Amino acid sequence: MSDVEVEPREAGYGAPADGRQGEPQVEVLAARDVPLGGPRAMTVRRTLPQRSRPLIGAWCFADHYGPDDVALTGGMDVAPHPHTGLQTVSWLFSGEIEHRDSLGTHALVRPGELNLMTAGYGISHSEVSTARTTILHGVQLWVALPERHRHTARAFHHHVPRPVRLDGGEARVFLGSLAGAASPVPTFTPLLGAELTLDPHATVPLAVDAGFEHGLLVDLGEVRMAGTPVRRGELGYLAPGTGTLTLENMTGAPARALLLGGTPFEERIVMWWNFIGRTHDEIVRARREWEAAAERFGKVEGYAGDRLPAPPLPNVTLRPRGNPVRRAG
Template identity: 55%
Template sequence: MSNLEHEPGEVLLASPPASGIEILEPREVPLGGPRAMLVHRTLPQRARSLIGAWCFVDHYGPADLAETAGMVVPPHPHIGLQTVSWLFEGEIEHRDSVGSRATVTPGTLNLMTAGRGIQHSEYSTASTRMLHGVQLWVALPGGERRREPAFAATEAVAFEIGEARIQLFIGELADRSAAAAVLSPLLGAEVRIAPGARVSLPVTASFEHGVLVDQGAVTVDGVEVAPTQLAYRAPGSGSIELAAGAEGARLLLLGGEPFGEQLVMWWNFVGRDHDEIAQARADWQQRLGGADTRFDAIDDDRAPLPAPELPPVRLRPRD
């Protein structure tokens, strides 16, 4: 998914230390034009911009495609990150410049590694009536950010812990391992909790964690978290306590080792400084003009998205 904001702000991807549970409120961002589908964005924000290497969290739907245009994201570029597509309902067609053409469906993780540079597009399929899911980005560590671009689809690992049903799509949980190839220590799982149930999930104590609530009333370590909110918890405990209300709950559990690198994110690019971001933008604009650049060609007839103008000052970390 692209960040479709016309004036994207620069973001320093480095978060302050914390203790206990922080509740991060989403902001609404329209995805597209007049019939835009709204997404709820909880990362990045000023209060906290990273959970491990997770640097971007968009939650959308359930959206009735009779009322919105659904997902219509023409070709656009990325550098320095991996995109993670996970659906609860509906289908999305993915195309990219390494030649991939895949359908994202519930239960299957689509993982695209941008590395040195990739372009891709995403469209909800003609058969989709309701669209509901998340789009996540993972910042690549310094030694991996210029690797060759790639794409892979993997099935989630399904199992139960107490009255919770887990679909593990990244990392390890309760002695199970997902097949997705990520490049820093991470956790990603969908968790469905039965009505009124409580569950204690064993997690890596050195990880920081985020709980993104999709549906239902949830408490995280005793703190209430509402749908579309993201609860952050600092490292230090080897378990996380979740409880659902009378209707049950569905959430995403995200985690990772504190990233330890200062990054700058602007539009669809994750880099280390202004010059890296500016060069990526210039390369993309040159590609739109027909030049051969790091962004290889894509099999998609729709007009690609031009990059917004850079701010009139050098991108730099926020105070």
């Protein structure tokens, strides 16, 4: 997915929320609405990046959308657009999206199936919901590539994780490992990505990597994360330092959330529009090459329409930024 804001900017500040006494403190990040464009625009809820927390591990972007009635909004139609220095992670709860990229990949994104695209030095792709889609509902996530791998070759991976039964729920692990399940999809930094479904009123303790920071994006219901309520559309953040994460479904219906994690990403990055670099000049160069249709990004075949133009650069120098590091306690 492209960041289609006319003037791409950092998100607002998140507010810390106190957990129960003796439990790790969870910071709750609120989403802001971002229209994807057009008079009947499909709207996404963006929780990453934020000024107070640009990343969780190497996860640097999170758009949550739907349930969206495509008969009313027209669904998703994102024209060919570029990426650098990152990986895109597509995950659906309902609907279907057609993916085309400059590697020549033509794939469908379906519920419960991971599509991961590595941009490396440069790639372009398009995303269009299919005619079979009535309700579109899912997330688009980005992962920042570390310095030593950010110019790696373009790549595409597809994986269908098997559901794993938890005591009080179910997990589908699409990246990393959790609850005895491990994804075969390679990552460039230690990561976790899993869809969790929690039974009504269930309390589910999860053994997690104490060296990871974790984010919980709630899709359905309301979930208590380490004692702190996280509501639908919000992202709960927990710093490294705990080996057990307790989740509680606070409702009488099944709850659903994505658990994202990773070791703290200690590099400072410049992130603007669809590009991740390390300096202002790198972003300027990438934008210029996209506008010039340079070979760096290749060409997407089969999309019926024009490429997405880059927005104007701001009249300020883009500066690298990184996360504050906090320890759970």
